[in-house]
Amino acid sequence: MLIGIDARYGLRKSRRGIGNYIYHLLCEFRRMRPPRCEFILYADDTADPEVVAEFQQDSFTIRVLSALNLAWWEQVALPLAVRRDGVDLLHCTSNIAPVLFKPCRLITTIHDVIEFRRQEFGDTKLAFRHRLSRTYRMGVLPRVAKLSDRIVTVSEYSRQDIAAVLKVKEEKIVVVYEAPTLQPSSDPLKDGELLKRLGIEGDYVFAFGALDRRKNTAGLIDAYKILRNQMGISIPLVIAGIERPEVFQPLASKGIYLLGFQPDEVISALYRRAIFFVYPSLYEGFGLPVLEAMASGTPVLCSATTAVGEITGEAALKCDPADISDIAAKMRTLLEDAILRKQLVERGYRQVEEFSWRRCAQESLQIYREVLGG
The missing domain is CATH 3.40.50.2000 (Glycogen Phosphorylase B;)
Structure with missing residues (x-):
């Protein structure tokens, strides 16, 4: 041929x-x-x-x-x-x-x-x-x-x-x-140094953002405000990959880091050191970041809808991406349930082997x- x-x-x-x-x-x-x-x-x-x-x-x-x-x-x-x-x-x-x-x-x-x-x-x-x-x-x-x-x-x-x-x-x-295309990080010390340069130390939740409304960045920020202001949970939220982070600055509250595009080694470190990865997208044809998070040994919270719900199977905690209260509640669940996080990591490793x-x-x-x- x-x-x-x-x-x-x-x-x-x-x-x-x-x-x-x-x-x-x-x-x-x-x-x-x-x-x-x-x-x-x-x-x-x-x-x-x-x-x-x-x-x-x-x-x-x-x-x-x-x-x-x-x-x-x-x-x-x-x-x-x-x-x-x-x-x-x-x-x-x-x-x-x-x-x-x-x-x-x-x-x-x-x-x-x-x-x-x-x-x-x-x-x-x-x-x-x-x-x-x-x-x-x-x-x-x-x-x-x-x-x-x-x-x-x-x-x-x-x-x-x-x-x-x-x-x-x-x-x-x-x-x-x-x-997945991103190689999972294998150097914890280097990860820490890379994130320290961005001013990120300690525990955090990781997400990707974008100007496209279907990525639901504004919805995630609103859900985090509920988590922080109404539920009293102050774990920081790091959102990377935004074309113009300043667009979301007026919506952001204390505890939110808004980052632009980052090198692969930084993204890999952000996956690996996060408590969990959250991806409440409204529309995805595939949804590669959820598999990258699983390959990095990070629990995943994602949309139950479109292709994201399909490719994650039973290896992620799922939410209604159109309901900010549900996103906030599921974020709280993952933050408070260490046993569930461990189970999702194990399921995630098995799930990503299918791809x-x-x-x-x-x-x-x-x-x-x-x-x-x-």
Whole structure:
């Protein structure tokens, strides 16, 4: 099989979300060296030479394609290169694929359809560039779903949501779970030094935040105020990963640390040293942070809804993310019940073993073979 992969976001030096998914999938393909398979990785001008060098070997060819803009790369440069290279199957990994013409058999990974759900959460105040990209992707995605021979997604929840939003039969959509990408910290002394530089010492509860309302950062802050002011519990709350922490400063109270983006080693330390990790998101197509927390040996409190409730199984304490009183009550439960925290840590270790990049790669290869007729 000659397999083409849209590898743009995975071949960059700085990667998040989709980029990590692509990078780790490619790493497993490289380790597995599947027989009778050759790969052409298509990248754009943002590809990092050092990352590209990792994959330049016998079974991998890398094509760096230049284009006027993102849409031209996806709709013209990519399919023309795929047809020229004689690719048997193209795997588009990033919620988008060529629709002007289909150069070969096509598999598309659609991670979620959040762009169609933003209005439900009030996430409509977007930068002009984001609005332009959103309009393009929302316009193209139903056609992508129709043209794809198979759609890959990352949870059963996303499978059902994609089918409902894009009007696709669920039988066409296959779930392939992702896995944690962050390496758990193993140096307690270094962890302490890293957090001390941020002014964090002693016990705390850890969370991620974002400007998107679906991440429910304001709801978590309100729940913490109930915990502190009405229940008399003063354990600090550390919220990291916020694009602009100052936006939430007027909402914050004493005991809340608002942090921007942090290096992986700091995030790993924050997971490991927290009493527990809380993730009351209103919408997730997967929810990788809850698995990262489990892999770090940290108890998890998370939403009972969407994909988060699905992937955590019985290994997390769950709350109604739309009910701040319930979030506060469950936070109190975890803070006061050391036995429950220990049980969740043990269940978390077992749960996270179900998710691996090797399994992700093996299941992806099986889909390739099925689409190409075995």
